[in-house]
Structures are given as C-alpha cells and as structure tokens.
Ligand SMILES: Nc1ncnc2c1ncn2[C@@H]1O[C@H](COP(=O)(O)OP(=O)(O)OP(=O)(O)O)[C@@H](O)[C@H]1O
C-alpha cells in the first residue's frame with residue numbers, strides 16, 4: 001500500500017496527463033521513433049506528398065480552352081490508355097531507361113570494385129576524381145556527347161582522317177543508342193557510390209573464407225561478392241532508372257525522333273499545349289510504370305539471389 | 310600407420326611488412342594428429358604465421374610442407390588445409406546448412422551425398438535442428454560451431470584456428486576448451502591454433518610454440534614449458550616467476566654453483582642448452598607456488614631466506630603474499646593453496662617470515 005502511494009501520479013488533471021504522456025513516450029519505442037523522425041516526416045510531407053497530391057488532383061481535372069474544369073473525372077487517364085502512341089512512348093521510355101540502367105550498372109560495377117578492393121590508400125581521392133564530372137553542368141555533358149557523336153563530330157572526323165570512311169556516319173547521333181550512351185555516362189558516378197559502399201563494407205574475411213573453402217576468384221565473386229553487393233546494385237539501379245525515365249533534355253538533344261521519351265511529351269503538355277491536367281495524368285501514369293517496373297526488377301533480383309545460394 | 314612427426318613442416322619461414330618483421334626465420338615440425346598452439350603476446354606474428362600456412366599470406370622466404378607436399382607457393386584454394394576465422398566469417402546470405410555445405414559444391418558430389426555429409430558435420434559439432442536457421446539467428450557459440458563444421462566437412466589435413474575462443478564469453482570459452490579438445494581427438498585432424506591466452510594454450514594443446522617478435526623461442530609440452538622454461542621471457546609470459554640475478558661461481562659434480570645475492574649460494578641443474586661458464590651472469594627463477602611461507606626458521610641446510618610480509622591477499626582457493634627481502638628491489642611473490650580452511654588465517658602484514666623451497670623448484674635461466 002505504501003509503495004502505491006509513493007508512485008501515485010501527481011494530483012490534478014494536468015499532472016495526470018503529464019504522467020500518461022511521459023509514460024507513453026518512455027514505454028512505447030514506436031512512438032519515440034515517430035517523434036525522433038518528425039522533422040524528416042515533415043519534410044517528406046511537404047516535399048513529396050504535397051506535390052504528388054497536387055499532381056494527382058490536377059490529373060483528375062480537365063482542360064477546356066484556357067480554363068480548367070474542376071469536376072473530378074478519369075477522362076485524362078482514359079485518353080492516355082486509349083491512345084496507343086502515348087502508351088508506346090511510356091513503354092519505350094521505360095525500355096530505354098532500363099537499358100541505360102543496365103549499361104550504367106555494368107559500367108559502374110567494375111569501377112566501384114576496383115576502388116573498393118584494389119586501391120589500398122586514398123580511396124576518397126579516387127571517389128572524388130570519379131565523381132567530379134558530375135559536378136559539371138548536365139547540359140555541358142550532353143553537348144560533349146553531341147560533339148563526340150555528331151555529323152562533324154570527333155568520331156566522324158577521326159575516322160575520316162584515318163581514311164576508314166569518306167561519308168560521315170549518321171547512325172551515331174539522333175537515335176536511342178545515343179540517348180543510352182549519354183545517359184549512362186552522365187549517371188555512372190551516381191551509380192558507383194552505392195555499389196562502392198556495399199563492396200567496401202563487405203567483411204574481407206568472408207572472401208578469404210570462400211577461397212579457403214576452395215573457390216577460385218571467379219567462383220568467389222559469383223557466390224559471395226556479387227550476392228552481398230546486390231543491395232548496392234539495386235540502389236544504384238533505382239537511382240539511375242527512376243530519374244532517367246522522365247528525362248527530356250538528353251532525348252531532345254541527342255535522341256532525334258526515335259529517341260524521344262515521355263519526358264518530352266510531358267514537357268510539351270505543360271508548356272506548349274498548356275494542358276496541365278493531361279500532363280499531370282501522364283506524369284502519374286509514368287510514375288506508376290516506374291514503380292511497377294522497379295518492383296518487378298527487385299523481385300527478379302531477389303529470386304536470382306536466392307537461387308544463386 | 311606410423312604418424313609423421315613432420316606432418317607440417319616449416320623451414321626458415323620469414324615474412325615482413327615493410328620494415329616490420331612479422332615472422333622471422335621460423336622453423337617448426339608439427340606431428341600428424343597433434344593439437345598444436347601458437348602462443349605469444351599481441352603483435353608477435355602468430356596470425357601471420359597461421360595465414361602463411363593457410364596460403365593467405367605469401368612468405369618472403371622459407372618453405373612450407375604438409376604431408377610431404379611442398380605448399381610454399383600453392384594458392385589458398387588448392388591447399389588441403391582449412392581455417393576457422395577469428396570472427397568465424399559466416400556467410401550472411403546463407404543459412405546454416407548452406408554455410409556448412411559451401412566447400413562441397415565443387416567436389417562433384419551428388420545432392421544426396423552433400424546432404425549426408427552436412428548431416429554428419431552438423432552432428433559432429435552438435436548443431437542438430439539449427440540447419441535452417443539464418444546466419445543471424447544463431448548465437449556466438451553456434452556461429453563457431455558452424456565455422457568448425459564448414460571447415461571439417463572438407464576433411465582437411467590441417468585445421469587452422471585463429472583465436473577460436475576469443476569471440477565467446479568467459480563461461481562458454483571454458484566449456485569450449487574442453488569440447489574443442491574432444492572434437493579434435495574424435496576427428497583426429499591436426500589442429501594448429503593461435504592464442505594469446507596462456508591458460509587456453511596450456512589446457513588444450515599437446516605442444517605449444519611460444520613466439521616473440523616474429524621468432525619461435527620455445528616449442529614444448531605445456532608442462533615442460535611451465536616447469537622448464539628455456540628463457541626468462543618465456544618464464545615470465547607463461548605464469549609468473551620470481552627472478553633473482555645471479556652469477557656462476559663454480560661447478561661441482563655436474564651441478565652449477567651460483568651466487569644469487571640475497572638467496573645465497575646454491576647448486577643447481579644446468580640449463581639443457583649447455584652449462585654457463587664461471588663468472589657468467591645468470592638468472593635464478595622460482596615460481597610463486599614453489600615457495601613455502603613459514604614463521605619459524607627452517608632447519609639448517611634447507612634453501613631459505615628471511616623477509617618481511619608486506620601484503621597478503623585471500624583469493625578463495627589460494628592465498629597470495631608479497632615478501633620483501635633486504636637487498637632486493639622487488640618483493641617476492643608467493644602463492645599457497647588453501648588446502649585447509651584455516652590456511653589463510655594468522656598472517657599479519659609486516660611480520661617476519663621465512664621462505665623455503667625445494668632445490669628442484671628453482672630454475673637456472675640464461676640472463
Ligand atoms: N597486412 C599487414 N600489413 C602491415 N603490417 C602487418 C600486416 N599484418 C600484420 N602486420 C604486422 O605484423 C606484426 C604481426 O602481426 P600479427 O597479426 O601476425 O600478430 P598477432 O601475433 O596475431 O597479434 P594479435 O595477438 O594481436 O592478433 C604486427 O606488428 C602487425 O602490425
């Protein structure tokens with residue numbers, strides 16, 4: 001009885017409330033987690049949920065002339081799904097981005113591997129050197145590829161000077177391949193980082209254990225190094241895939257008519273056709289396509305990883 | 310079949326990292342089926358020597374033979390040797406069974422054979438029922454068993470273990486000493502293990518190589534290392550010992566007469582490496598438990614020295630005393646077993662005491 005009296009809450013409603021809140025915070029790890037996360041959650045709410053919400057609302061309106069009709073309707077979505085050229089463009093954008101992602105990861109993996117395993121000292125210097133191109137303007141890098149691949153570009157004039165060709169090659173620029181090359185180069189530094197981190201933090205004794213148990217270097221790579229770096233590879237792939245689907249600068253500059261992607265169409269809807277609702281719907285459909293594709297890729301890698309064991 | 314005494318044979322093996330001579334001219338012979346320990350203080354090159362045996366570190370000079378085959382430049386994945394890593398190196402993306410079966414994949418075995426051998430290995434290390442656990446769903450002791458099973462399943466000629474017990478807590482560590490020893494006896498594989506814990510080495514190994522600064526200073530059985538250390542540093546590293554500076558004053562009937570200052574003159578058995586000459590500075594070493602503490606002066610003729618008791622501590626199963634002697638800077642350390650409940654009573658600090666010892670309890674060491 002006396003002990004109960006000692007732990008009894010302070011009298012009064014305020015006092016009791018304080019005890020309840022204090023107890024809830026002290027006892028409930030989940031609640032504490034949310035409180036600690038609250039700044040992040042607020043930023044996420046303001047910077048992500050709000051804009052996406054606005055976009056979603058816009059996509060349910062319709063444009064009539066210069067006015068926006070505020071009745072909620074799925075008309076824009078029906079328009080997109082019923083227009084094969086839109087769906088094809090979204091599909092092609094996803095396909096080009098997947099190719100870019102594959103090319104980027106294939107390019108980034110050996111570089112990340114080299115820095116993580118072969119460089120013993122000053123790894124940070126190497127990382128900075130490799131990511132420096134990323135600091136330069138995106139536009140500049142796209143133009144650089146235009147200069148390299150162009151009609152009178154470095155490759156063509158070089159080959160002409162060598163006498164290999166007398167007419168400039170026209171298949172270098174203004175096609176999806178040029179888009180893939182340009183985007184892969186532009187995004188490689190971003191892809192290197194997560195792969196590097198996953199390789200760098202790998203416990204080296206695991207590799208020695210694999211060797212100890214009889215693996216050749218290649219077997220060891222396939223059975224230990226690669227499976228353990230998959231989280232980094234998936235992160236890199238997402239970092240590249242998600243933003244490149246909506247890219248419109250590169251397709252515009254080096255893609256030509258065949259290399260056009262959905263970003264260009266959205267850009268046109270918002271700024272040239274002045275049809276924000278349709279542009280918003282396109283953006284939402286693209287985002288859904290990206291999500292579905294990402295989940296698909298993630299699921300497949302998970303399956304492959306389980307099978308590799 | 311006769312067991313080879315040079316089953317594992319190292320000849321003049323050296324390895325340096327820059328200017329650090331991690332392993333310096335080590336020659337060792339280890340017998341088949343032996344439980345062999347590499348013991349030494351931190352940084353003496355034990356791990357490096359073990360890694361040279363495993364093929365993870367290339368020696369700069371010297372040769373490594375196992376069962377007669379020259380493995381000096383054989384890559385690690387081709388050696389008939391397996392290793393239990395200090396942190397156990399359990400593959401995190403595989404479950405217990407997959408970890409244990411890892412090394413069998415390429416041996417061209419059928420699924421059924423692999424499964425049977427994994428079952429055997431699981432039973433050998435007593436991991437039954439844990440096969441489907443993920444690598445993060447097992448305790449430290451179980452991780453060690455997985456690492457052992459994963460290595461033993463390959464039937465290596467030699468199993469290398471780097472501080473195999475250091476990642477475990479104290480109780481488990483003492484239990485695993487016994488189990489590891491029993492396991493080794495059961496599988497009959499040559500074990501070479503690294504430790505900096507002398508008690509671990511003494512309790513588990515058939516023979517111990519004591520290393521200092523990249524060199525092997527003494528190779529012997531636990532009892533001989535303790536009772537007959539070859540040098541002052543080995544004696545000090547394994548257990549503790551009181552050292553008395555002395556000089557050789559003569560020889561008599563195969564014994565050496567030394568003058569050990571406050572201890573007086575005594576006649577001692579010469580060290581095995583050869584008798585020191587007259588006038589040479591030597592050390593007399595006596596372990597704390599070889600000294601007996603008494604209040605009355607001993608009978609004439611016994612080895613004895615008078616001192617003052619400066620500290621007495623009761624440690625449960627034994628008592629520990631410090632006795633200062635005129636003419637010596639450091640107090641002499643004395644240990645006595647509490648064989649009767651009254652043993653720890655009656656010693657007053659500051660009182661006059663006598664220390665006595667059997668002649669065989671004192672060791673003559675090179676200075
Ligand atoms: N890869 C390396 N590069 C440079 N020096 C090294 C390397 N590995 C070991 N050394 C050095 O070689 C010496 C012996 O190291 P080793 O790891 O063999 O010691 P150890 O006896 O196992 O010590 P511990 O008990 O602390 O594990 C040490 O001085 C160490 O700093």
Ligand SMILES: [Mg+2]
Nearest residue numbers: 355356357503
């Ligand atoms: Mg070590």
